[in-house]
Amino acid sequence: MNPAVAVVAVVVVSVATAVIGFYGLRISRTTGDFYVASRTVRPWWNASAIGGEYLSAASFLGVAGLVLLSGTDALWFPVGYTAGYLMLLLFVAAPLRRSGAYTIPDFTEARLDSRAVRRVTSLVVVVVGWLYIVPQLHGAALTIRITTGLPAWVGSLAVVIVVCLTVVAGGMRSITFVQAFQFWLKLTALAVPVLFIVFTLTGSGTAAVAPAAVNPTGMAPAGAYQNISLLVALLFGTLGLPHVLVRFYTNPDGSSARRTTLIVLGLLSVFYLFPTVYGLAGRMFAPELARSGQADAVVLLLPGHLIGGTAGDLLSALVVAGAFAAFLSTTSGLVVSLAGVISQDVLGGGVRGFRLAAVISAVVPLGFAVTTDSLALAGSVGLVFAFTASTVCPVLLLGIWWRGLTDTGAIAGMVTGAVLCGGAMVCGAVLGAGGIPFWLAQPAAWTVPAAFAVMVLVSRATKDRIPRTMPRVMTRLHTPERPLVTER
Template sequence: MNPAVGLVALVVVAVATAVIGFYGLRISRTTGDFYVASRTVKPWWNASAIGGEYLSAASFLGVAGLILLSGTDALWFPVGYTAGYLMLLLFVAAPLRRSGAYTIPDFTEARLDSRAVRRVTSLVVVVVGWLYIVPQLHGAALTIRISTGLPAWVGSVAVVVIVCLTVVAGGMRSITFVQAFQYWLKLTALAVPVLFLIFTLAGTGDHAAAPAAVNPTGLAPAGPYQNISLLVALLFGTLGLPHVLVRFYTNPDGHSARRTTLIVLGLLSVFYLFPTAYGLLGRMFAPELARSGQADAVVLLLPGQFIGGTAGDLLSALVVAGAFAAFLSTTSGLVVSLAGVISQDVLDGSVRGFRLAAVIAALVPLGFAFMTDSLALAGSVGLVFAFTASTVCPVLLLGIWWRGLTDAGAIAGMVTGGILCGGAMVSGSLLGAAGTPFWLAQPAAWSVPAAFAVMVSVSLATRKRIPRTMARVMTRLHTPERPLVTER
């Protein structure tokens, strides 16, 4: 595509994000505004914002790239990403909103009456957030390099600067407006070009499917273990994502939290149709992208490859704008959630502390992004889901639904899951893709059950440590509120 067109698209998205973010500054004045938007976000607005922050680089670019590489095996990613929200609806959304907490560490401390549990949870949440931000910065670097020809680091730095400005300006209330806008931009940026591609390819008949389309890379299909482990990671990992969970604290009540989750399921189901279509079109008509190591760029390159002239440039610019919005919205959500944790646990919990924490939360993963490289965005995010499923998810599910959980059990389970899954991730990076055993490449199938088993067994062995406040907290979590009149 024309580099000038790509640069204009990026500038437009950046300016629109900044303008909407500073609009949020006008009505962000209290601590509650910065942390949870004063718990006044309505279901449709909140669902759009969740879609904006959840649909990350892995969803916008990575899913299509993996389908191009692996075919039907990669369909587990969109299925798992969406089905994870059904788990949220059934087990987490309403009780978590009723808890009244600002952050996940707030919830675990209140449920288990333990500062030690809070400290461990805070550490895990920060690690998860930083691990998740790094692929977003890799995706931004890839997009900048392909669309404008500028050095890749410019994309990562641009995302961090814009996110810091918007988060520092208005906190959660500001980011809610930004992310809701960015969901609909991302959906449009994928849907319009892919429909043009389908009509063009179907109408001209000039582009026959490539002979290697069935398996352009020659990779062996994934076995049952890999598919099951991936699904476990995606289903349970969604339950522990800090930037997703903090969104439920912004709903007025548990009823609206459930409505929000139902709407999100619909929004995600519609969205994932389009990355899947890009991956299938790339597999049929552009398999050379897989063999040349550009699988993650298939969404960026296909419109310009098959639709020439000004129309091709405009469609490519729209895709680039949507991709950049994906990196901005997900990184914004992660920075907001991490800033809340860091501010309350390390700084003074004030608005000033929140702003300083936001800058710290964004700069640390930028350093890691400069030191690492990723050519499989969805795969790297899948490992973050596995880590989250092995640490935050068990303490959240058992904390909500099991009266027997103790602080010792929670800490032991989170540490066990973190060591097992984190060790597998480090071993895989040291051994490389070719040398990593399949059970290390996809650790969720054994690390998640191990974390649950340790958490339950240690809790049973330390029954005397069940907090005295347990009955009161559990009653609060599971007593339905009357919906607000404005929600009817």
């Protein structure tokens, strides 16, 4: 595509994001506005914002790339991403909203009456957030390099600058407007080119499937273990994503949180149709992208490849704008959630502390992103889900639904999950994709049960540490509602 057109697309979406973010500054005044939008976000608006931040680089680019590479095996990703929200609806959304907390560490401290649990949870949340931001910056780097020819670091730096400006300007209330806009931009950016591609291929009478393109890479299908482990990571990992969970604190009440989740399920189901179509079309008509190592760029390159000309350039520009919106929206949500944790636990809270924490939250992963190479986007995000499923998810589920959880058990379970899953991730980075055993490449199938088991067993061994506040807290989690944590 024309590099100048791609640059214009990136600039337009960045400026639109900044303008909407600064609009949020006009109505962001209190600490509650910055942390949880004063708990006034309605279901449709909140669902659009959740879709904006949840549909990340892995969803916009990575799913299509995986479908191109491995066909139907890759469909576990959109299935798992969407089904994870069903688990949120069933087990987490309403009780978490009733907790009245600003952050996940707020919740664990109030539930277990322990500062030590809060500190460990805060550390885990920050690690999860930074691990998740890095693939977004890698995706921005890939997009800028492929479509404009500029150095890859320009894309990562541009995302961090725009995100810092919008988050510092208005916090959660500002980001809610931004992410809702970005979800509908992403959906449009995928849907419109797909329709043009379908009409073009139908009108030209192009054969539906070329025999040689059935398996363009020659990759062997994933085994049953890999698929099961991936599904465990995606289902349970969704329950522990800090930037998603903080969204439920912005609903007015628990019933609004449940309605928000139902709407999100519908929005995700529609969205994931389009990356799947891109991946299948790539297998049929552009298999050379897989063989040349550009699988993650299939969404960016396919409109120009199949349509060409001015129309192809314009459609490619729309896709680039949608991709950049994906990086911005997910990174914004992560930075907001991390800023809430860091500002309260390290910087003393308040609006000034939140703003400083937001800058720290964005700059640290930028350093990692510009000094590391991008992995397959969906695969790298899948490992983050596995880490989250092995750490944050157990303490949330057991904290909400099991009265026997203790602070010692919670800490032991989170540390176990972090060490096991983190160790598997480090081994994968050291050994490389070709040298790592399959059970380390997809560790969730054993790290998640291990974390739950340790948390339960240690809690049973330390029954005397069940907090005296447990009955009152559990009652508040499961009945209509009164804030558990006093707003700062």
